[in-house]
Amino acid sequence: MFTQNYTAVADSLGWSALIAVIPIIYFIWALMFKKMKGYVAGLTTLIVALLLAILFFKMPVGTAIMAASQGAVYGLLPIGWIIITSVFLYNVTVRTGQFEIIRYSVLSITEDRRIQALLVAFSFGAFLEGAAGFGAPVAISAALLVGLGFNPLYAAGLCMIANTAPVAFGAIGIPITAMEGPTGIPALEISKMVGRQLPLLSIFIPFLLVWIMVGFKKTWEVLPAILVSGITFAITQFLSSNFLGPELPDVLSALVSLLALAIFMKFWKPKTIYRFKDEQLTINQKNTSYTGGQIFKAWSPFIILTAFISVWGIPTIKSALTGHYEGTNLALTVMNKLGQWLTFTPEVPLVHEKILDGMTNVPIAAVYKLEVLGAAGTAILLAAIVTKFIFNVSWKEWFAILGQTANEIKYPLLTICAVVAYAYVVNAAGMTTTLGLILAKTGALFPFFSPILGWIGVFITGSDTSANVLFAKLQQVTANSVGMDPVLALAANSSGGVTGKMISPQSIAVAAAAVGLMGRESELLRFTIKYSIILLLMVCILTFLQSNVLSFMIP
Template sequence: MSFTQNFTAVGDNLGLTALVALVPILYFFWALAIKRMKGYVAGLTTLLIALVLAVVAFKMPASMALMSATQGATYGILPIGWIIITSVFLYKLTVKTGQFDIIRNSVVSLTEDRRLQALLVAFSFGAFLEGAAGFGAPVAISAALLVGLGFNPLYAAGICLIANTAPVAFGAIGTPIIAVAGPTGIPAMEISKMVGRQLPFLSLFIPFYLVVIMAGFKKAMEIMPAILVTGVSFAVTQYLSSNFLGPELPDILSALVSLLALAIFLKFWKPKTIFRFSAEQEMAASVAANSPKNEQIKYTGGQILKAWSPFLVLTVFITIWGIPTFKLALTGHYEGTNVFLKAVNSLGHALTLLPEVPFLNNKVISSAGDPIPAIYKLEILGAAGTSVLLAAVVTKFIVKISWKEWVSTFGETMNELKFPIITIGSVVGYAYVTNASGMSTTLGMTLAKTDSLFAFFSPILGWLGVFITGSDTSSNLLFGNMQKVTATSIGMDPVLAVAANSSGGVTGKMISPQSIAVACAAVGLAGKEADLFRFTIKHSILLVVIVGIMTFLQSNVLSWMVP
């Protein structure tokens, strides 16, 4: 038995079918933004609604709908959930052994100002992690760091989600752009150039916008020199690397340049006033009055290096895991002659399981008449979370924690994250159901009917794709070719449309159910996903409108910007 996707399944009408496909999304918005349900409840009920609509409205066999949900849930656990578990575990090891106190002190010695700490950690360091690993690691790690520094957990999570906007399109060594080059037939370098002529404008804006959100316009103007150093250094490097090197390195290079530029700048420039959150100011005054001697703790360079070493080790591991050739070996696909990589390949092959999804594999027929393969992709060694776990193993010896306490801490982490993992599994399951049933494609085809306004709506299609799938890569694979075909039919440059899908998609990351669940899990706000969603939704809509206007102008007025 097979199932052919039908994009006019309701009343033989695309518009009506799109309205039905929109129901789970509207429900999820309502459940979090208005009803304020716990994340896992909103996720599970959204999945249930999607399953019912897939079967009743889109006529998908119930067995296929259920199995597509299991395929998504499996992907939600590995690799996404695995990254969160290991990232939070690594952070907890540094807290339990007292090393994070030294990390906090080292950042505070550079600047006590919360605005500048957000630029250093959320924007620059987060972008580096996005470039090296992606898949939730940047938000999980940088948000946990900010909480450790003393940030309010909700603010830490929200700020890191918004900061993560700038680097997402080039995340995980350029995966979103490299992936979309295949189905569209457009060279990755051309897409990289175009994205590199859109996102640098956001990269200039985001540092300023972050500080405005945190402290207001006047407080942002007080540190405008630091904001400009951060934004300009990142944006210029992002433009140059994306246009002359390719999609693999813009995030890593831009992040390192901006991080170093700001750190060096802060050696010579300080804000006139130190900004702290209002509750912190009262606490700081109380601490200063009662224990003034504890304020000026000095640590040696060796102590600071040791405290930061878990994250330095983490950086090394996730960078190695992102190297294309090594990644092939980790997943058992290396075909070269290097002896070491061949040994890794053997282990990677043994730890890579690709079983077919029962009742689903090659049973769903696309609009082009092609069967769609469906497998459970269990790349255990190749998963980014495994690289973080190995960093945690090395950290055990650096911080000198016993194996008993190491294992105990891992168990505590697993227990704390049980509900966030359910949330992630359910929302990724929902994404897979919408893709397999044809709901997401129906929504995309409806937006593609906007004709001359398509240049504005093109990024919104990418935004919608990332909201549904939680991934700029998945959104590009879902809508990339549709963007190209629609753009060609209306006289818009297809390179611009495909790039806009990726650039618009980055603004949807902060409201994706997966990202919300990851951020809440990292800062200990499990069950508070609705609060975080309400925090980010307005910023997401504003930013995607900005990208839409930018794309419209590049298509109609600033066409010289298209490579």
């Protein structure tokens, strides 16, 4: 039995935290300065984490290795499975020539690349985040932008930054509802507080996206469109999070924002149309035009995809897909039986209930969670199967495209498995909690540092849900001890966490895989890291003000 010790190094929390932060610093150094390929940086970071966990935090060798194996398996399913199926679906539309029609349809709304980024990266990406999460939004929306003609690096970077606004309410509100269990605070109360922080970012994000693309002067030209996109999203996000709960803010906000901007573009045009340098082909230069039926057919894979992942996200159906449904509905009962056959949760040897939580002394459960039917990637695969019949693709060609897709992203999959394995090692060793505890020592300044806990958690785990589960109790206890409202602390953990998503090793690997930037993950990290820090500071300042000056904003 291994007991997590947060002062394992020289019996000091400070020295222990200094050791615990080394893998984070190493990974950033490996990508940004050494410019290692993603899978090399991921594998060497995993080795560094294993050595530190074993040598300094006294984790048994076998336990550390098996914890890494648990993370690697999670990296394949559900995360890697989403990437394979998302890129595969996109490749099918390209190989069949249907993506040219999709491109035409977007250009028919606007040829302006700035508005296209708002429609696809911000609004459509947010919708996918609300319905599925787990990497699918960035993978699909970034691939769409590349197909429209965006530079792959900018497509991936813009979609990762745009994903900041919806992450806290992603996958039907799981990041928020996950905090209710360990803290006992109702999810609706946390949802209300997050809904009084993130809308301020949601207004700013569209402006930031366009400014990154074209600079201030050309951003000012489309300010009306930016305001329509951001304000409609933010208002809907606030209202739905405060009056409906955490499940629907992303889906509703994205739909309202998307429709509002599309309608607005029917009545307003920017003075100049922004196109990329040397771009010549425009919709007006095309001799070809497409009917509404052809456009609908071309978009059908993504419409079907949206339908499938939306159904997969419904809590009752999700429970049946994973074999946990306990109701009497016949269809769900049959689905539940199939879900049981396709759900595997074997215990992780040497890890399952072999590690004592250092704060509670409770054994930690650890299983290989293989929910084959319930995974979002399976929903995307089913969309690809339906697409095969709509586009009249032979099975031979369908499997050929699938094989080529798997071959294309083998190294990104290795990167994902390595970085998720690293996350599981440092979590099991207690290194992540050590970093949290050192920040909790900031006393009266804790409201400012509270979001940084979430930022660190998401950087390490790649998931706002995981970061919230990891630090929710610590946030609650620390907030009570320093006189901060615990609901604000929990919201800060989630809001701060979303700003770390764009630099998480997992997110970078996913985005790079989606747009064909294998081996260039370092460029993507350099693209996003400064914006991650800027947005984090905004959340830190806002949380501090809400705790000390703007307390009327706390529900």
